[in-house]
Amino acid sequence: MTAFDVRPITDDERRSTFDLLRRALHSPRVTDDLWARVGDSWPAVHKFGVFEGGSPIGIVSAFDTEIAVPGGRTVPVAAVEGVGVRADRTRRGVLSAMMAAQLADFAARGVPLAVLHASEPTIYGRFGYGSAALGKALRVTRPAARLHERVATGGEVRLLTPESAVQEISALYRRIGLHRPGMIGRPERWWAIAHDRLVAPDSEHLVAVHSGPDGDDGFVVYATISRRSLDSPDHGAVLDVHDLHAADPAARAALWRFLLSVDLVSEVHARHRPVDEPLALLLTDHRHAATTAVEDDLWLRPVDVAAALAARTYRAAAPVVVAVTDRLLPANTGHYEVGPDGARRTDAAADLALDVDTLGMLYLGQWSATGLAEAGRLEVRDAAAVARADELFTTVAAPWCGTHF
Ligand SMILES: CC(C)(COP(=O)(O)OP(=O)(O)OC[C@H]1O[C@@H](n2cnc3c(N)ncnc32)[C@H](O)[C@@H]1OP(=O)(O)O)[C@@H](O)C(=O)NCCC(=O)NCCS
Structure with a gap:
């Protein structure tokens, strides 16, 4: 295996490494417009790259946040993201060299845990990451799925404007707190990317907030995808749940009640939900909420x-x-x-x-x-x-x- 020279990236290398990452993940090149919107969310700090003739051939990135561990404490964690190697330089040890440098950095900084989401489950075990939390994917059929009569009603759901949504739900996420092992704090730069997704000209996302007796207590970010065509003019849309958090079971049920009430929708899809989320039990007929997959969600590596x-x-x-x-x-x-x-x-x-x-x-x-x-x-x-x-x-x-x- 060739020894690669891994080093922290400089400010001048932010855009080229972001571009490399996007190409590795099969996204289009970074345009001036996209860079103007999200460039600040790709700082040079905690990024390591490998370069060839001045051009990046590999990038790994991480941000510092906190994670809830069993028992309720939160501890510092490095959240690994932005991992990519140029397609013509894969399988010769670039990632291995970057992972070693990144882990040495976490250890030197005294970070006890590192976490990531894996694009493929075969990549990270060799670097000491284990699949530590699963998530389930759900498909709920409408209009058949109904909440049974003993599920509490009450509260109010309101849709937010894209411009104000991030401010409101980031405060709400903090207030809800990291109440399950594996939940992480969301730094400002995470919300900046979420904000960009919401306000992007072609964004399909909507944000709804639930208010209970003590004020706002849950939110959902979702998109509806039309499936109507000339051949099937009556085909209802798919409502795709991206992000749903609630302070308590009543708020969570109220958000699901809302999602199941949206007109012209024939299926509600959600991925990476808690494996023990009891949505099926809220329904009169649990067969209308099918678990379509159980997938690896969070990977965790003890650093110390x-x-x-x-x-x-x-x-x-x-x-x-x-x-x-x-x-x-x-x-x-x-x-x-x-x-x-x-x-x-x-x-x-x-x-x-x-x-x-x-x-x-x-x-x-x-x-x-x-x-x-x-x-x-x-x-x-x-x-x-x-x-x-x-x-x-x-x-x-x-x-x-x-x-x-
Ligand atoms: C995944 C990726 C970063 C791997 O980079 P790489 O430089 O090829 O990895 P390495 O050469 O250091 O591989 C180290 C080992 O992991 C294995 N490996 C790496 N990527 C793998 C993959 N996708 N599937 C299976 N094995 C893989 C290699 O075969 C090698 O095994 P060996 O030690 O037994 O020889 C690169 O393929 C890539 O950029 N993929 C597209 C983007 C992506 O998936 N990024 C990850 C986001 S979470």
Whole structure:
């Protein structure tokens, strides 16, 4: 493998690296107009590139935010985004070199966790990321889908103008809070991109807010896509839910009630919803809400294993000792005792052994130790420890990110 020279990008290289990313993701080139609108959201900070003759051939990016971990604490996290290698330079180690540099940077900055969404699930395991939170895709059929009579009614839904929407819902997102493991804070630059999408001349997005007894308590960003044609003039539109957050179950139900009331719609689609969101239970006939896919949502990598394990809480069970192996950040390799009183390094013999990417899968509570052991991802040295690990790591609410980046 060639050794690539990975370095932080400069201000002058922001547009060319953004362009490289867009081409790698099969989006059109950056126009002057698009750059004028979103260029500020692509700062040079926390970006590493590989260059050939002055032109970028690879880019990785990240932004700092916070993430909720099991038990309710929020901890700093690096959210990895903007990963691309020029099509004529793939499969020769450019990404590997950039990932190593980026992880070394996270470790040097003392960031305990890193997360990302993967374009393909085969890419990031080798860099220590594990699939840590799943999301489900739903298809709800209209007009058949109706909320049953015991679902509370009340409150008011109002549509916002695109210009004011981002200001209102960013404040509301903060107020709703990071109430599930895996939810992340949304920095201003995240909202700047959301704002651009809303106000773009060809935007199809609409934003609705629900107000309950204590004021605004939920929002949904959606788009309707017409499917009418000369051949099928009566075909209803698809309503596509992009972003839905609510402070409580009543607000969430009210937003779904609204979505299911929009005229001339025959199907409501949503992706990356929490796997335990009980939409089907709200309906008179649960068959009208079909789960069409369960997909990997958030990938997580412990960067500082000791700090990451200590940040979350564990349920009541006798402690287990896990042996963690980390090829890219060898300082993490070692034994850790995990119990209801917390987690710490230990010299004790290990009950279970796993690579750091599998620890990422276990961390937010998405996967059980039993399942990981059965799949051969976790080595069992003491069989009794598996059930204890199941109990320690499990969470009441399924983990969920709910923020696309
Ligand atoms: C994904 C991408 C960044 C990989 O870059 P790359 O420079 O080719 O990756 P590397 O050469 O460092 O690959 C390292 C290893 O991962 C494997 N790998 C990389 N990308 C892969 C993919 N998409 N599918 C399967 N394996 C992949 C390589 O085969 C290699 O395996 P090896 O170590 O066993 O030889 C690049 O293909 C790309 O830009 N794709 C389009 C944009 C994209 O998907 N970006 C990611 C957004 S989340």
